[in-house]
Amino acid sequence: MQTTRIGCGAGFAGDRIEPAEDLLRRAGLADLVLECLGERTIALAQLRRLADHTAGYDHRLPARFARLLPPAVEHGVRVLTNMGAANPLAAGRVTRALLDRIGARAAVAVVTGDDVLAEIDLDAPAWENGIPLREHGEIVSANAYLGADAIAMALETGADVVITGRVADPSLFLAPLAHRLGWDPGDVATTAAGTLVGHLLECAGQLTGGYFADPGYQDVPDLAHLGFPFADVAADGTAELGKLAGTGGVLSRATVREQLLYEITDPAAYRTPDVVLDVRAVTVDEHRGGVRVAGARGAPRPDRLKVSVGYRAGKKIEAEISYVGPNAAARAALAGEIVTTRLSGRPLRAEVLGGETDCRLRVAAISRDDAVLDAIGDEVESLYTNGPAGGGGVRVHIGEVLGIASTLIPRDLVRPVVTVVEAADAAP
């Protein structure tokens, strides 16, 4: 039976690069996926784009691609990523320029159409709390989760590098699998199987022991050189998960089970733009050094797509001070009472973290008023000379907060667009 090998080279925006390089050079991959776009990341990226129209894609993209595209080109591995974030076209141009610089002819295709800020009804209630979207705060972004059908349009152009904004994470894997294996997008069984593979791979090292070690209980070998996973997927949808020989980490029934249920709120109905996945009959078996998974089931794809709406929620302050030695917890608690009294009426959270003799008072608050935030920071800092004995190590951090609310949008209001990015200096 025909099989294809797909790897995951990043499971979040800050992920390590070396394991992906290793996969490109040694794994014989057909496709490599770099999943780098968290729920909030795209709203933050949108703020950067508003400040600079050439920005708004993953700021690590140039560094990541500078290391990964040369081996991808050399080994003929197709690369798919959501590092386009809030500005996939700008990401495509940067990528094109990088490929031109190294003399690679690899084709770059960009998927847009996930930005639906103009389409959604801001008077609709957020599904988290029922409050109308516009009442959450100034809305800065609204991105629909596109599916494998949008990515397939990019693959049909013959692209070697596909860059998207918001797409469902498993769709980044399902689309290339379906393209390689000739799956019909209307076939629920293979769509469910490919979605399962994507769901398992999308967090990269979390499948191969990167979030598993518990010394003495679950020991993971050579975590410093954690390897990332790949899957050999057969045309019938069964998959064998593996990682490269010589890499650290562990891939086992235990690690795969953890990832299988990760973030699944209903094992009978995990909704993606492509399918409603049912994992209850999935089997996970260790087999010849890898792990075999089968048994994904599903129901046809939903009529509506999820939309993440980003809004300005103010700024968050986190201010801390340490107390150690005898009676440290009591001194930290006293410090918390003092700050709370001095800031009476301000909504804040004061808590003592750590043990009896080594602990840290932490004060946190979110506000849209800078004066309130500054007052909190000042009161924690002034504990140095206006609080209990022996306080030290004050740190104050203030950062902008983007809230996320969710809503749904009818599928027919979302129009994915694919753009093939030509060399900047190419004559029209």
Added chain:
Amino acid sequence: MLLHDLAHCRAGDKGNVATLSVFPYEEHLFPLLSREVTAERVREHLAEFVAGEVVRHELPLLSALHFVCHQVVDGGVTTSLALDTHGKSLSSRLLSLPIDVAWTPLPRAAT
């Protein structure tokens, strides 16, 4: 004995919903865990952190108990004031659940 002696756990989050998957180290302990680690006990144990309903899903093919916890107190990631905004440490908190049963890790040799 703590649940930590018998099982491992992974937390996930979707907005203010937390998922907690519990897996026995030894699969023959799945019936024991199913009996001991009820939705009610999980809700009581995490009462400080979970305000809403706790739903338990049983997945025998995976020897897994999957708890879906609603209205996580510090949930929501983006606007949470907690240090661990995702609630990832809920998994370890759950593993501190006492399991009040006699348990023998290996069959005793006949003497």
